[in-house]
Amino acid sequence: MDKYISTPLTEDKVMDLKAGDYVYLSGTIYTARDAAHKRLYESMLAGKDIPLELKDNIIYYLGPSPAREGQVIGSAGPTTSSRMDKYTPLLLKNGLKGMIGKGKRSVEVIDAMHEYHAVYFAAIGGAGALLSKCIKKAEVIAYDDLGTEAIRRLEVENLPVIVVIDAEKNNMYEQENAVIPANGKDDR
Amino acid sequence: MEEITKNIKEMCIEANLRLSEDVKDRLFQAADAEEKPLGKQILEQLKENLCIADAESIPICQDTGMAVVFVRIGQEVHIEGGSLEDAINEGIRQGYTEGYLRKSIVRDPIDRVNTKDNTPGVIHYEIVPGEQLELTVAPKGFGSENMSRIVMLKPADGIEGVKDVILETVKLAGPNACPPVVVGVGIGGTFEKCALLAKKALTRELDSHNEIPYVRELEEEMLSKINALSIGPAGLGGSTTALGVNIEVYPTHIAGLPVAVNICCHVNRHVRRLL
Ligand code: SF4
Numbered sequence: 001m002d003k004y005i006s007t008p009l010t011e012d013k014v015m016d017l018k019a020g021d022y023v024y025l026s027g028t029i030y031t032a033r034d035a036a037h038k039r040l041y042e043s044m045l046a047g048k049d050i051p052l053e054l055k056d057n058i059i060y061y062l063g064p065s066p067a068r069e070g071q072v073i074g075s076a077g078p079t080t081s082s083r084m085d086k087y088t089p090l091l092l093k094n095g096l097k098g099m100i101g102k103g104k105r106s107v108e109v110i111d112a113m114h115e116y117h118a119v120y121f122a123a124i125g126g127a128g129a130l131l132s133k134c135i136k137k138a139e140v141i142a143y144d145d146l147g148t149e150a151i152r153r154l155e156v157e158n159l160p161v162i163v164v165i166d167a168e169k170n171n172m173y174e175q176e177n178a179v180i181p182a183n184g185k186d187d188r
Numbered sequence: 189m190e191e192i193t194k195n196i197k198e199m200c201i202e203a204n205l206r207l208s209e210d211v212k213d214r215l216f217q218a219a220d221a222e223e224k225p226l227g228k229q230i231l232e233q234l235k236e237n238l239c240i241a242d243a244e245s246i247p248i249c250q251d252t253g254m255a256v257v258f259v260r261i262g263q264e265v266h267i268e269g270g271s272l273e274d275a276i277n278e279g280i281r282q283g284y285t286e287g288y289l290r291k292s293i294v295r296d297p298i299d300r301v302n303t304k305d306n307t308p309g310v311i312h313y314e315i316v317p318g319e320q321l322e323l324t325v326a327p328k329g330f331g332s333e334n335m336s337r338i339v340m341l342k343p344a345d346g347i348e349g350v351k352d353v354i355l356e357t358v359k360l361a362g363p364n365a366c367p368p369v370v371v372g373v374g375i376g377g378t379f380e381k382c383a384l385l386a387k388k389a390l391t392r393e394l395d396s397h398n399e400i401p402y403v404r405e406l407e408e409e410m411l412s413k414i415n416a417l418s419i420g421p422a423g424l425g426g427s428t429t430a431l432g433v434n435i436e437v438y439p440t441h442i443a444g445l446p447v448a449v450n451i452c453c454h455v456n457r458h459v460r461r462l463l
Pocket residue numbers: 077078079125126127249250251252328329330331332333364365366452453454455
């Protein structure tokens with residue numbers, strides 16, 4: 001089902017989203033990938049402040065390519081989410097409601113999404129030029145030294161994403177194909 | 189040397205903005221053939237993505253990769269004016285900086301400090317007869333690189349064992365490697381030779397075939413078996429899981445049967461030039 005959703009991603013909006021929904025997302029979201037997650041996680045464990053509000057927010061696992069003059073951002077597609085799995089449950093516990101990436105999530109993340117009510121969206125991997133057109137503003141707000149891995153605040157307009165895992169643990173990757181990991185561990 | 193630097197620079201930029209015709213053709217054919225509506229929609233978006241990338245000089249994918257460079261040097265060639273390695277890395281530096289490509293390389297795998305210019309590349313040299321210099325630049329994204337595997341099979345596992353390794357690797361990669369994927373396979377050699385064969389296989393045109401009849405059949409069989417997995421575009425279901433399977437083989441030891449599977453996404457980039 002096609003849905004148009006604006007941020008903040010409040011509880012009621014989360015519970016209304018179902019695996020398989022095709023969502024056009026608008027509003028403010030944040031970027032963070034490996035290195036930024038590590039810092040956020042370590043700061044939180046140490047009880048320090050973090051540079052963004054997690055409550056009702058969405059993190060896009062993105063490290064863009066640089067913008068040319070006159071462009072808001074360079075190529076801007078998702079990176080593989082599983083590398084963030086280690087850090088994600090803590091972020092969910094602190095109010096994060098949505099994540100945009102690609103690929104499978106760990107059991108721990110899916111459990112935490114269920115417990116704290118959050119959704120996982122997939123953006124199309126390898127469509128960074130197309131996706132960049134939906135980004136109207138981009139500003140580095142923290143960890144500038146990390147270059148492409150800095151945390152950015154983005155204003156997006158009708159960013160096309162697909163709900164892959166909803167708060168009820170419905171998982172499109174499992175419904176849509178018969179992928180059974182050969183090692184028996186579904187942690188990719 | 190300056191000519192090499194200039195060519196490498198242009199090739200890095202070119203590879204990241206435009207796919208080669210063979211990969212594009214396969215993607216376009218897949219978009220026509222895909223029957224699942226969501227899969228078709230995604231493939232159409234990938235087509236549109238290529239048009240935008242080309243028209244507006246935005247990289248096809250934000251992961252503009254680690255620059256893998258294959259150098260085939262004719263043994264009659266004499267290169268003047270400094271180190272070849274430096275000239276290539278300088279080309280990568282200029283290409284990634286001036287071409288607005290992402291800098292994704294860290295100087296050490298453990299301390300992980302970004303080198304900020306995407307150097308160094310991974311350079312493979314080969315000395316061949318003749319007086320020409322052939323350069324291939326193949327930027328490699330890591331979403332798919334991370335899903336690649338090498339397995340040291342036993343000779344008794346035979347070709348069936350090889351097929352299992354290939355299928356299992358694609359299954360494990362699932363949605364992570366940005367399907368539809370391109371699969372490069374190396375069979376034989378030693379541990380490192382096998383991995384290199386798989387990487388090289390990815391730079392071979394998708395409309396080409398291995399000349400050895402059984403390998404050609406294996407390429408075709410694996411492509412249809414992979415597409416029957418229904419992983420589909422973006423891993424969300426459909427009959428387009430791979431755009432192509434290229435396999436290279438090499439003599440090996442009486443005790444071994446190494447198999448390497450290098451997974452590449454649909455953004456299978458490679459540019460080749462003869463100097
Ligand atoms: S796997 Fe390929 S398409 Fe996907 S993010 Fe990496 S480079 Fe881009």
